[in-house]
Structures are given as structure tokens and as C-alpha cells.
Amino acid sequence: MRKWSILFAMAAISTVGCFVYSYFDPDWWLPNTARDMHRVVSTFGREIDNLFLIILFVTGGVFIITQVVLVAAMYRFPDRRDEQGRPVRKAVYSHGSQLLELIWTVIPAGILVFIALYQMGTWASIKYRGSAPRVPPLAEITARQFQWVMRYPGPDRKLNTADDLVVIDDLHFVKKQSVLIYLKSADVLHSFYLPQLRIKQDAVPGLTIPVWFDCDEAGEYELVCAELCGWGHYKMRGNVTVHETEKDLRRWIDEKLAEQGRSQLAMIPGSGSEGGDRDD
Numbered sequence: 001m002r003k004w005s006i007l008f009a010m011a012a013i014s015t016v017g018c019f020v021y022s023y024f025d026p027d028w029w030l031p032n033t034a035r036d037m038h039r040v041v042s043t044f045g046r047e048i049d050n051l052f053l054i055i056l057f058v059t060g061g062v063f064i065i066t067q068v069v070l071v072a073a074m075y076r077f078p079d080r081r082d083e084q085g086r087p088v089r090k091a092v093y094s095h096g097s098q099l100l101e102l103i104w105t106v107i108p109a110g111i112l113v114f115i116a117l118y119q120m121g122t123w124a125s126i127k128y129r130g131s132a133p134r135v136p137p138l139a140e141i142t143a144r145q146f147q148w149v150m151r152y153p154g155p156d157r158k159l160n161t162a163d164d165l166v167v168i169d170d171l172h173f174v175k176k177q178s179v180l181i182y183l184k185s186a187d188v189l190h191s192f193y194l195p196q197l198r199i200k201q202d203a204v205p206g207l208t209i210p211v212w213f214d215c216d217e218a219g220e221y222e223l224v225c226a227e228l229c230g231w232g233h234y235k236m237r238g239n240v241t242v243h244e245t246e247k248d249l250r251r252w253i254d255e256k257l258a259e260q261g262r263s264q265l266a267m268i269p270g271s272g273s274e275g276g277d278r279d280d
């Protein structure tokens, strides 16, 4: 029956079709800005996408070849019966071919070794601590169920001092600058994921992990948690704002510091304008 070969061919064609379609649809392709879906906005993003495309071409090519062979074999050797319902052809029993097995073991092994060696430079530049930029840290980010607590240095430009700015789910930095953050977790495993910048790093309880990245276009991006960390995992997301200049970033920090000062003042009894129920 040849209908099976047609069914299998349709499944393979629609799979390849999905990949071709996704390239032209901003919601299906890799996370970039919708208006410029093929421009990757970070240095690491370009390297990661390059690796992704190489792996996609290799696996896609192998997929197409194997599907063509599979469908051709099904079409060429359908199940045929005579008038009495007996098979027309006798089955052939084979113990396999050593040469074939050798070929389909050595080629994939070679491809895997190639990918392992080829990606090493990218991995080193993103993850090896020796590659971290020599810049003062932008912030210390602590993941907790279910938010990102971000501590920025205050006017003294030093982290973990009394004048620090602490905000929730709000990452700000300047475009075209190497950014260094320290990542921590207060409870369970989380994963700090900047999809548009192709940065992903687990936050591990008990560890302080440096993470570095850049972005060459000012704008709004997103931060999400990429590790299932509990019931509220889905809402563990933050805003990322990339500023044009250092001045814009300082202005934002100063504004937030002023707000923080006001809310701290409000917590001191008798300092606010409210509380009109005092009868003295």
C-alpha cells in the first residue's frame, strides 16, 4: 500500500516547510526585535546564532536525506498481495552490513567532534572567567521565588554599601558597553535568560556567578527565568532597558534613588504628610 509512503512524505515536507516559514515570521524565528528580526543585537548573539545555523544545516541536511531514502523505499517496496491474499514477494533476512554500520557511525562521530571543537571559542568567550570584561560590576542580581532583586551601586559606585539602589525586575544598562553582573540565588535554582542577547546562566544557591554581555541597540528587551523554579516560575520576568548613554543610565539611577529615599522616609513614623488622625 503506497498511501503510507505519501503520508510519511507529507509529514517530512510539512516539517521542512515549518522551518522555511519560520525564517520569514518574526514570532517563529529566533528572539530578535520584531521590526528587525534577522539583526542580532549582541556580540554573543551573533556567535550563538552562527553555531545554531551550522547545527541546523547539518541536522536539516541529514533529515532531508534520510526522509527521501525512507519514502523512496516505502514507495518502491509496498506490501503486495496476490488474489489469495498471500504476499507476492518473500521477505529477505539480513544480518546487516558492517561497512554500512561503520559509515553511519564514523560520519556522525566526526560531525560531533567538529561541533565540539568549533564551539569552544564561543563557549570560552561567554563562560570562562578569564574572558570577563575588566569593568566594575553594573549590579548584583539575586533570583528568588519569584522575582529578580537587583542591587545597583549608589553614588559611591561601590556595591553592597548603604547607598545602594535596590529595585525589582528592572535591568538597566548602556548600549555598546560590556556589562558585568554578579548572579546569586536566595532559594532554589533559577536561570537568568536574556533571549534577545542569547545569554543564559543558572543562578545557583551558595554561588556568586559573574555574567557578562552587551547590546548594540538601545531599547526595551526582556529577562525571563528559564529554569522551572516553582508555581510562579511563569511570572518571573523582568524588563531590560538599554540606554543610549551613560548619562541616561545615571539619571535613571538617581531618580530611583530619590524614590527609594522617599519610601524609606515614609516608613519613619511622623515623617509623612498622611496620618491626619493624630489628635495633638
Ligand SMILES: [Cu+2]
Residues within 6 Å of the ligand: 143, 146, 189, 190, 191, 225, 226, 227, 228, 229, 233, 236
Ligand atoms: Cu525562577
